[in-house]
Amino acid sequence: MIRLIGASMIIFACAACGSHMSSGLKKRCEYLDAYAASLESLKAHICFSDFPLEKALRLAGEASAVSDAFSAAADAMKSLGIKKAWDTAVRGTSEAFCLTRADEDALAALGSRLGLTDVEDQKRNIDGVLASLAPLRKQARSQYETNGRLYRSGAVLCGILAAVLLI
Amino acid sequence: MYIATNKTVSSSRRITAYMPHSLRRYMYGINFDTAYEIHLGVNMPLAVYFPDGRFFVTRRGILTRNASEGVTVTRADIDGALELITDASIYSVKDEICGGFVTVDGGHRVGITGSAVIRNGRISFVKDISALNFRLAAEVTGAADNVIAAVTDGQTVKNTLFISPPGAGKTTILRDTARRLSEAGFRVSIADERYEIAAMHGGKSAFDLGPSCDVLSGAAKSEAMITLLRSMSPDVIITDELGGDDDFKAVEKLLNCGVSVIASVHGRGVSQARSRCGDLIKLFDIAVVMSKNPRVGTIEDVALL
Numbered sequence: 001m002i003r004l005i006g007a008s009m010i011i012f013a014c015a016a017c018g019s020h021m022s023s024g025l026k027k028r029c030e031y032l033d034a035y036a037a038s039l040e041s042l043k044a045h046i047c048f049s050d051f052p053l054e055k056a057l058r059l060a061g062e063a064s065a066v067s068d069a070f071s072a073a074a075d076a077m078k079s080l081g082i083k084k085a086w087d088t089a090v091r092g093t094s095e096a097f098c099l100t101r102a103d104e105d106a107l108a109a110l111g112s113r114l115g116l117t118d119v120e121d122q123k124r125n126i127d128g129v130l131a132s133l134a135p136l137r138k139q140a141r142s143q144y145e146t147n148g149r150l151y152r153s154g155a156v157l158c159g160i161l162a163a164v165l166l167i
Numbered sequence: 168m169y170i171a172t173n174k175t176v177s178s179s180r181r182i183t184a185y186m187p188h189s190l191r192r193y194m195y196g197i198n199f200d201t202a203y204e205i206h207l208g209v210n211m212p213l214a215v216y217f218p219d220g221r222f223f224v225t226r227r228g229i230l231t232r233n234a235s236e237g238v239t240v241t242r243a244d245i246d247g248a249l250e251l252i253t254d255a256s257i258y259s260v261k262d263e264i265c266g267g268f269v270t271v272d273g274g275h276r277v278g279i280t281g282s283a284v285i286r287n288g289r290i291s292f293v294k295d296i297s298a299l300n301f302r303l304a305a306e307v308t309g310a311a312d313n314v315i316a317a318v319t320d321g322q323t324v325k326n327t328l329f330i331s332p333p334g335a336g337k338t339t340i341l342r343d344t345a346r347r348l349s350e351a352g353f354r355v356s357i358a359d360e361r362y363e364i365a366a367m368h369g370g371k372s373a374f375d376l377g378p379s380c381d382v383l384s385g386a387a388k389s390e391a392m393i394t395l396l397r398s399m400s401p402d403v404i405i406t407d408e409l410g411g412d413d414d415f416k417a418v419e420k421l422l423n424c425g426v427s428v429i430a431s432v433h434g435r436g437v438s439q440a441r442s443r444c445g446d447l448i449k450l451f452d453i454a455v456v457m458s459k460n461p462r463v464g465t466i467e468d469v470a471l472l
Contacts, residue, residue, distance in 0.1 A: 052256040081247070082255040115255035116246070118292050122258050 007163035011156065018155020024098045025144040025151075031097035032137045034065035035107060036130060042070075043126040046119065053082065053115040069093045086111030103140075106132045181273050182301055187247030193238050196228040199303065208298040209245055212237025248299055252277050262385075265290045266361075274304030274366030274373030304366055306374045310336065310464055311343035314455050317469045318344060324353060324403045324427035326450060328472070330440045331457035336464035337431040338363050338407055340457070342374055344429060345405050349377025356401035358391035359384040364407055389413035392428075396421055403427040415447040422450055437470055448472060 042060035045051045051059065054074045061070025069089045076085035090107045099107075110129045113121060182205065183194050190213060197215070199205075204216035212234050213224040222230040223237025231237065252269055253260050263269045268278045281296035311318075318327050327344075329337045342364050349355045357380065359365045365372040365382040372382060381399045383391045388406045395404055404421055406414075409430050418428050428451070434440035436456055441448050448454075449472060456468040 046258060050259050052254050052259050054254060054256075056256075077255055078251075081250060115253075116250060116257050118261055119258045 003167050007167055010163045010166065011159035014155045014159025014162065015152070016155075018151040018153070018158075021155070022144075022148040022151040025140070025148050027098040028100070028103070029137070029140045029144050031065055031099060032103060032133065032140055035069075036133055036137065038064045038066055038070060039110070039126050039130055039133075043123060046115075046122045046126075050119075053077065066093070066097065068096075082115050083111040086114060100136075103133075103136055106136055182275055182303055185248060185251045185271055185275075185277070185301070187244045187251065189247065190224075190238065190240070190244055193224050193226060193228045197224065197230060203303050203305070205301040205303070206298070207240045207245060207248060207301075209240060209242050211240055211298075213240055245296055245299060249279075249296060252299070261292060264293050268302075268362075270362040270366050270368050272368050272373065274306070274368070276302045276304070276362065276366070278302065304373060305339075307336075307339050307343060307464070308346075308375065309343065310340045311347050313466050314340065314469065315344065315347045317453060317455070318429065319348060319351065319353070321351065324348060324429070325452040326422060326427055327429045328409075328440065328448065328451040328454045329429075329431040329457060330434045330437065330454055331431070332435055332459070333433060334463070335457045335459045337457060340455075340464065341405055341407060341429065341431060342376070345380055346375055346377040348403055349380040353379070353402040354400065355380040356395040356399045356404045357382045358386070358388045358395060358404060358406040360386065360388045360391060361407070364405065387413070389417040392417045392421055396424060396426055401426055403429060405429045407431050408433065409444070415444065415450070418450055419447070437468075437472070 038060045041064075042056055045056035045059050046053070049056070054077060057070045057074040057077075061067035061074075064070070069092075072092065073082070073086045073089035076088060079085075080088065087108045090111075091104055094104045106129060109132065110125060113125045115122070117125070182199060183191050186194060190207075193213070199215070202215050202217050206214040206216070214237065215222050215224060215230065220232070222232060223234055225231050225236045226238055249257065252271055257264070260269050264279055268276045270276050278300035279293060279296055280298045281293040283290045284292040284294055318325055329340060331337050345355050345357055345364070355377065357364050357376070359367065359382055362384050365376060365384065366374060367382055367384045376382070381395065381401070383395055386394065388409075389411070392404050392406060395401055404426055406428075407430070409415060409418065409432050418430065421428050430451075432440050432444060434443055437448075437454050440454065451472050454468075454470045454472055455466060456470065458465050458467050
């Protein structure tokens, strides 16, 4: 009986581990998509509504999965300056959003000119970040599609194997 | 510098909030209460203008008349200040930048120079910004004390033209006149083309304009006066520096509609103003001639027109 309980615990632990790794890939896809949507919204608030950057950031992040990053940048922009505030906000939330270093760098590039040029350049800046984010989103999706299921089922199989060997 | 006849309200010290951190640390110990301008230029010493002359801020945080001892302003300082002035939203104040200045909280105006980008024969943006000139606003409550009796008898407001050379205090007296009339129960509207009278920022004025004063900023004064007439049902419209034919046509229209007008015009006296305005000066009931001597805001004459 104890062996059965132990075996099931091993299988459960391995499955949970695989599921966690798979959900990390899924989260990365979701958060990158949320960033892209919020950046499109930010572009609209800057280029068409002409809102000041702080308000534009808050509105762009509103009801988004990445609202923490946008509101953190809006909160800190007066004390740190927008470049540092955006950089800190992106890098400070990247672990929670399961982003890679490449994702962080692509997003952080937005801060260099954010708010500090005319509307046309703001549009170019945001479009440039969205363009550099596009292959990363594609890569994240394909990684999830190929590796996500592999992690989940592989982990369960590993658990079963370990349980069989131990029994 | 304006010498208050009653009470001077100065918020000049808040200007340090718009200075980049790299310069702010030298400015904490300096009293800006009587300063009227702060000039930041790339590779130039940080200059502060007081009534008794120009001073430079040193690395020890004190003032000197020696330019070589002043802290040198860098490109990064200008960019940092610009970010603070515009709340990191240069795109949203593009029109103001093209107009040469941005108004910040407290009513201060920041003049901006750099390389103009011309599109369709007009300035579409200013890039490579090289200098910022902070003109510090100071409210002089009581500046209109000596003229208010001539402007109104409590029942009606006379059409009044303030005449003076630049820097004699026309705008300050117009602002205080607006406050006094507003407090006296008149519905006052201000056509503030260059954000000088009310210095609106974020939808509110940095100055006390009384309980019933509406402001339309940024629009050409001739258009603004007509818009205010249609939209706000004012008893009196106040505007600054009449110049073009359109301005006088708008004034004529207001007077025909029974609205009083208080305005200002550059000149050294009634005769000079008459040569500038022609017969249109007769639209006004009285002229208040001002001068800088012996001090800013001096009323030289109140004449019937």
